[in-house]
Amino acid sequence: MHAYVKHNETMRKQFTSASCPTCDTLFERLPVEYDEDGGYAFLEVRPCADSTCGKMLCSCCDQFHCDGCSQTFCADHLVSVPDRKSTRLNSSHLGI
16 A cells, blocks of 8 residues: 655745855754745844944854943944953943
């Protein structure tokens, strides 16, 4: 006896790969979800907290949490403070 499998909604692709738009890190085996518009995968990214930057940051992107405001910024906005070496601040907290 042979079993025949009908290709239907349950036979769709279950996993896919995607790259971060900022650092190009490849993430594999992201689950694919479907709705009436088609399939999509979620890659968790967050915007840089600098309102003019526009970079989307994944967990692998160079980033830091500002000690002044506790927001996450891309590494482009990191400013070293000579007298406080362990403090990471965004330039907006220094009046730059």
